[in-house]
Amino acid sequence: MRGQVYLGAISGTSVDGLDLALVQVARRIDVLAAATRPLPEALRRSLLELGRPGADDLDRLGEADAALGEFIGTAALEFLDSNGQAPSAVTALGSHGQTVRHRPGATHPFTLQIGDPSRIAEVTGITTVADFRRRDMAAGGQGAxxxxxxxxxxxxxxxxxxxxxxxxxxxxxxxxxxxxxxAVTGFDTGPGNALMDDWIARARQRAFDDNGDWAASGRVDESLLQRLLADPYLTTPPPKSTGREYFNLAWLQAHLDARLRERAIDDADVQATLCAFTAECAVRALVTWGPADLGRVLVCGGGRHNRALMAALAERLSCPVEPVETLGVDGDSIEAAAFAWLAHQTLNGLAGNEPAVTGARGPRVLGAVYPA
Ligand SMILES: Nc1ncnc2c1ncn2[C@@H]1O[C@H](COP(=O)(O)OP(=O)(O)OP(=O)(O)O)[C@@H](O)[C@H]1O
Ligand SMILES: [Mg+2]
Structure with missing residues (x-):
């Protein structure tokens, strides 16, 4: 095999599973294999709980950090085995871990990802690179x-x-x-699937709105939509980043309570409104900060499976909106592959951040190395 092989792992803010990608970094970057492993239910519940402000339990944090590290290590070994690869063929494993808090606006800005990298190195015998975000933040950036x-x-x-x-x-x-x-720029638009996931979990006890069918069955409530759109995050200029500690059920409930003082609103209409809001966050950002000659929008991540959301985006934009599969790339593996690439950058003494995106004072080699 030419070039070097890296493994990337991330459990995203949806806490829907651990994404793994095996990546060959040579002159080109090739994703050799990818998979998503479901998290054990008790661990998933713990991680979701830790992501909510107020659940600041250090014992739970410590245990989830250890348990997730063990799980990532074991899942990585199984993933390599199912692809006929030996751990010794992998130069390094880049682990993002699970974000349990992201506070770029705090007096002492911080971001916290867990999933003990020492355990990943111990379980796999693979050099592990982790804690990618904090160096960027230390250099004045958003870490994202x-x-x-x-x-x-x-x-x-x-x-x-x-x-x-x-x-x-x-x-x-x-x-x-x-x-x-x-320059390449970028920023968080606001919620992706977070609010829609939270609402369907609360109202219908489902993890997500399959295809966006429930959203499509409802009608957008203009009054609620306008309240949501008034959130100051939308008009804050980049660099900016946000998380589920901000856009969550408590945030939605505050707006919903105000709206419900006018008249009742159907649960499906709330979902339709959240779908419209999510699309509108992205569209307004693009209109304000996007290139004037935009040729197309390429969509990756789980939200591209939500047809109601994809339609809401297409309806509001004048250029084509397409899943990245139209360019032959698997849209579920990109984040994990990115952390494999970031491990390569770190081990080769190369910067991983883009200061024009994060607002950091300069390019930085990111993360810490946990030797095999
Ligand atoms: N078939 C589907 N229909 C509708 N939504 C879907 C479907 N499949 C996945 N999703 C949505 O995608 C989400 C998972 O997406 P993804 O894995 O990209 O997010 P993530 O793990 O939070 O990543 P990130 O780190 O980018 O935040 C699910 O929670 C769900 O809301
Ligand atoms: Mg995910």
Missing amino acids: PLVPPFHAALFRDPGESRAVLNIGGIGNFTLLPADPAA
Whole structure:
């Protein structure tokens, strides 16, 4: 095999599973294999709980950190085995872990990802690189998003200005101007699937709105939509990033309570409104900060499976809105592959952040290395 092989692992803000990707980094970047492993239910519940402000239990945090580290290590070994690869063939494993708190606006800004990398190195025998976000934050950046340089490597085209929209729990854009001299930029748009997931879990006890069918069955409530759109995050200029500690059920409930003082609202209409709001966050961001000559929007992350959301985006934009599969790339593996690439950057003494995206004072080699 030419080039070096890296493994990437991330459990995203939706806490829907651990994404793994085996990546070959040579002159080109190739994803050799990818998979998503469901998290054990008790661990998943613990991680969701820890992501909510107020659940600041240090014992729970410590145990979830250890348990997730063990799980990532074991899942990585199984993934390699099912692809006929030996751990010794992997140069390093880049682990994002699970974000349990992201507070770029705090007096002492911080971001906290768990999933003990010492345990990953111990279980797998693979050199592990982790804790990618904090160095960028220490250099004055948001610590997020970190994927834009990887999006640029995959999707930048001198013939067309593009925007890559990753719809995970939170939504994030990477803006790729056609002009090679222009900087790559990017930022979090606001909620991705987070609010829709939270609402369907509360009202219907389901993890997500399959295809967006429930949202499509409801009608957008204009009064609620306008209240949601008034959130100051939408008009805050980049660099900016956000998380589920902000856009969550408590945030929604506050707006809903105000709206319900007018008249009752159907649960499906709330879902339809959240879908419209999620799309509108992305569209307004693109209109305000996107390239004037935008040729197309490429969508990755689980939200591209939500047909109601994809339709809401297409309806509001004048250029094509397409899943990244139209360019032959698997839209579920990009985040994990990005962390494999970030491990490569770190081990080779190369910067992983893009200061034009995160607002850091400069390029930085990210993360810490836990030797095999
Ligand atoms: N068939 C589907 N229909 C509708 N929504 C879907 C479908 N499949 C996945 N999703 C949505 O995608 C979400 C998972 O997406 P993804 O894994 O990209 O998010 P994430 O793990 O939070 O990643 P990130 O780190 O980018 O936030 C699910 O929670 C769900 O809301
Ligand atoms: Mg996920």
